[in-house]
Amino acid sequence: MEKVNAIGRRKAAVARVYLTEGTGNITIDKRPLDVYFPSSILQYVVKQPLLTLDAAEKYDIVAHLDGGGYKGQAEALRLAIARALVKVDPEDKAALRKEGFMTRDAREVERKKPGRPKARKRFQFSKR
Numbered sequence: 001m002e003k004v005n006a007i008g009r010r011k012a013a014v015a016r017v018y019l020t021e022g023t024g025n026i027t028i029d030k031r032p033l034d035v036y037f038p039s040s041i042l043q044y045v046v047k048q049p050l051l052t053l054d055a056a057e058k059y060d061i062v063a064h065l066d067g068g069g070y071k072g073q074a075e076a077l078r079l080a081i082a083r084a085l086v087k088v089d090p091e092d093k094a095a096l097r098k099e100g101f102m103t104r105d106a107r108e109v110e111r112k113k114p115g116r117p118k119a120r121k122r123f124q125f126s127k128r
Contacts, residue, residue, distance in 0.1 A: 004087045008080030010105055013068025017080040019088065022060025028077070029065060036065075042074040049082040049101045053092050059085075079104060 001021045008015040026033040026046065037043050050056040061081060065073045082101040086093045096102050110119040117123060 001088070004084050006080045006083035006087060008076040008078065008083060008104075010076040010079065011068050011072035011108060013072035013076040014066045015073065015076040015080040016064045016066075017077065017084050018062045019081070019084040020060050020062075021058065024057040024059070026061045026063070028063045037070065037074060039070075042070060045074045046077050046081070048078055048099070049085055049096055052095060052099050052101070053085060055085065059088075075105065 004019045006017050006019070008017070028036040033043055033046060037046065047056060050059070061084075063077055063080065065077065067073075068076065078101060082096045086096065086102070093102065112119055
């Protein structure tokens with residue numbers, strides 16, 4: 001198997017993933033998964049597509065993350081891993097879609113409006 005690459009996005013985060021056959025090592029920006037994401041919840045989010053297909057020990061993953069916060073980056077990485085696994089074996093797409101890992105979450109931050117402190121929040125009203 002050659003190197004398979006895929007891209008995943010979430011909010012402002014972009015994840016580029018390179019999947020090869022291996023022993024289950026996940027490296028993000030030249031750091032191991034548990035160093036880049038110290039939270040066990042985010043580590044679980046990243047590994048969800050692999051755990052769904054029982055492929056956690058079959059592939060080595062090298063990822064490059066850019067933009068966003070840690071939650072958005074973890075979910076972008078999850079989408080990229082799922083897309084790469086489908087490129088390897090298209091039969092797995094149904095199982096990953098059933099779990100919701102193939103859908104790009106399109107929710108973005110609403111822009112700030114002029115004359116307001118945030119997108120929808122207003123300054124306190126003063127009658128007098």
